[in-house]
Amino acid sequence: MSVTNAQNITVQTIGVGHSYSGRVALTGIDLSLTSGTTALVGVNGAGKSTLLRTLAGAQQPDMGSVRVAGLDPYHRRDRRAALIRVALMPQTATFPGNMTVHEVVSFVGWMRGLASRTAGRRAADVIERVGLATRSADRMKSLSGGMARRVALAQALVSAPDVLLLDEPSTGLDPEQRRAMVLLIRDLDATVLFSSHIIEDVLDVAERVVVLESGRVIFDDALTALAAAGAAAGRCGSGASDLEAGFLRLVSRSRGRES
């Protein structure tokens, strides 16, 4: 079953491949994402971060092409217009420790083309949305790791991009913060692709799941289809366990084909 709407594609990859010093990270990736939330899952080293950076215009692939709202983020003519539409929350982010939370978020808004007053206002809004309003005037060096993750999300949200790419957004958060992050992602009005190792997060948020294994897409369908595959294999009967069983079954089948 296809879960994309060909008329409303906001991000697309065509035959994308990438290697690092001969080690293949991505190969033959054809993906179309439209509005809604998609989870990107895979074991360590499957290629998730590489794919997210590639879609964000942050890492030019060796092969194939990327389109954001029909624009090529790696072509000089389109790059500026494409990059305004897409934002990446990276897996690890570093911040200048002496800048305040409000300054680091509004600065990113300004860098992404907002007038400075608008950037300041939007920064205050998104800082509130990520639950850090009371820390807005604090210096970044005074924040915990989990709070810094939420600042990274606020930076991604500040320019209200059409496409949000979130690299393991809930990693390093305590259960309460994780829950808040999940609810926030669920309410985003954008095309969202987020990577995660936490199967409950996928269950709570995503409509669609893309599974990467050794740089290839081995599954791209509705969440319910992955859970159904897991239930058939393991007869678990609980959502998260069915998803996990579906995921493990896919990965082991894919590895069986390779060996």
Ligand SMILES: Nc1ncnc2c1ncn2[C@@H]1O[C@H](COP(=O)(O)OP(=O)(O)OP(=O)(O)O)[C@@H](O)[C@H]1O
């Ligand atoms: N900058 C880099 N230089 C060399 N190899 C890299 C680099 N970044 C990633 N790789 C390699 O590319 C492959 C895919 O890595 P990537 O970080 O995209 O996977 P991932 O699915 O995000 O992993 P994780 O879940 O551990 O974050 C891995 O084999 C990794 O070792």
